[in-house]
Amino acid sequence: MPELPEVETVRIGLNRLLPGKKVGQVWHDWAKSFPNAQQDVAKFLVGATIEQVERRAKVLLINLDTKYTLVIHLKMTGQLVYRGEQNFGAGHPNDSLVGSLPDKSTRVILTFTDKSKLFFNDQRKFGWVRLLPTSEVPNIDFMKKLGPEPLSEDFTLKIFSDRLARRHSSAIKAVLLDQTVIAGVGNIYADESLWAAKIHPATTVQKVSKAKLKSLFEALQAVLRLSIELGGSSDRNYVNAEGKKGSYLGFAKVFRHEGQPCPRCGTIIIKIRVAGRGTHICPREQRLIK
Ligand SMILES: [Zn+2]
Numbered sequence: 001m002p003e004l005p006e007v008e009t010v011r012i013g014l015n016r017l018l019p020g021k022k023v024g025q026v027w028h029d030w031a032k033s034f035p036n037a038q039q040d041v042a043k044f045l046v047g048a049t050i051e052q053v054e055r056r057a058k059v060l061l062i063n064l065d066t067k068y069t070l071v072i073h074l075k076m077t078g079q080l081v082y083r084g085e086q087n088f089g090a091g092h093p094n095d096s097l098v099g100s101l102p103d104k105s106t107r108v109i110l111t112f113t114d115k116s117k118l119f120f121n122d123q124r125k126f127g128w129v130r131l132l133p134t135s136e137v138p139n140i141d142f143m144k145k146l147g148p149e150p151l152s153e154d155f156t157l158k159i160f161s162d163r164l165a166r167r168h169s170s171a172i173k174a175v176l177l178d179q180t181v182i183a184g185v186g187n188i189y190a191d192e193s194l195w196a197a198k199i200h201p202a203t204t205v206q207k208v209s210k211a212k213l214k215s216l217f218e219a220l221q222a223v224l225r226l227s228i229e230l231g232g233s234s235d236r237n238y239v240n241a242e243g244k245k246g247s248y249l250g251f252a253k254v255f256r257h258e259g260q261p262c263p264r265c266g267t268i269i270i271k272i273r274v275a276g277r278g279t280h281i282c283p284r285e286q287r288l289i290k
Contacts, residue, residue: 002074002238004150004184005227006246007058010080012228013241014118015053017082018062021112022049028129033107033122036131044068045131057146057183061137069134077105077236078120078127081243085115098243123237147182151224160217164205172208173201174275176220185220188233188248188255191280193220195254195262200288201274201281207289226251254280 002010023045028034036045048064055061060080062070072080081098101119102109108120108129120129137143147163148155163182167175175181176190194201196219199212208216227233232246239245249256253263258271258280267284 001076001186002058002078002232003186003189004058005189005224005248006232006238007055007060007074007184008228009232009240009246010074011053011055011060014060014062014080014082017241018050018118019052020049021114021116023047023064023110024113025109025111027109027111028107030107030125033120033125033127034129036129040068040131045070056143057149057179058186059143063134067134069132069137071130071132071137071140072120073127074238075122075124075126075128077123079105079122079237079239079243080241081119081121081239082241083117083119098239145180147178147180150182150184150220157214157217161210161213164213168206169204171202171275172199172205172216173277173279175205177275177277184224187277187279188235188252189220189223189227191255192223192252195280195282195286196223198282198285200286201279202272203289254282256280 026041026045044064044066045068048066048068051063051065053060053062058073060072062072064070074080079098081101083101103121105121105123106119107122107125110118132140148159164175166181167178173190173194176185177187190201193216197212197215199208199216227248230246230248230251231240231244232238233248234245235249254269257269260269261267262269262282262285265282265284267282269280270283272279272281
């Protein structure tokens with residue numbers, strides 16, 4: 001599933017490409033991918049001009065001048081790919097990993113008045129594109145429950161520690177993955193930051209020292225920032241707004257590195273299960289504290 005850096009990478013790309021574009025036509029083939037009333041689409045989306053593209057946790061927000069917002073969740077396999085007028089068919093850019101569009105995974109197409117298009121592709125069909133009044137977006141259930149953004153300026157070590165302490169008797173990895181504690185962190189970045197801070201992922205929050213929590217806070221922000229710089233991680237079919245893959249996984253230290261030496265101490269990295277997820281650790285440096 002795309003995590004914070006992947007969705008942020010898509011946001012950066014779309015925010016470079018879309019503002020100022022006017023929506024001409026809207027097409028969709030699957031009601032669950034686009035659960036919007038036809039009259040709202042006609043009134044608030046068709047003819048609307050895109051103002052800017054924002055992100056909250058793993059959700060993209062495309063704000064329109066009609067005071068409506070397209071709220072987009074990529075879930076497991078969602079892609080948002082922009083194509084300029086000349087790039088729909090065989091002439092798509094060679095470095096794009098997505099072929100001619102639309103393809104059989106295309107669920108929604110926005111065609112702009114300049115003939116460029118935005119394709120929402122989703123093989124598994126868990127993702128969605130919802131049209132909502134901009135003022136209502138913060139109030140939808142899903143948004144209200146979200147924890148703070150780990151890369152926002154006002155996210156401090158104290159806030160981080162306080163949020164984690166809400167679940168003091170849970171495994172720290174489970175708490176990092178809990179979107180209501182901190183927004184946007186998924187499996188890859190949880191494993192990488194816990195390795196960087198030398199914390200065993202099954203350690204309960206209350207057993208983690210203050211010094212290690214500080215290391216984790218810094219490591220989490222560092223891995224998220226590095227991944228955004230590298231265009232995110234292309235684990236399965238994640239691509240950016242231009243259909244290109246991210247390269248972070250080539251820089252990951254433990255994620256999917258089971259059987260390989262730890263880059264710090266040479267011990268063989270193992271894969272265990274924590275919080276129901278495949279988890280990668282250095283068994284020498286990440287000791288379970290009971
Ligand atoms: Zn090690």
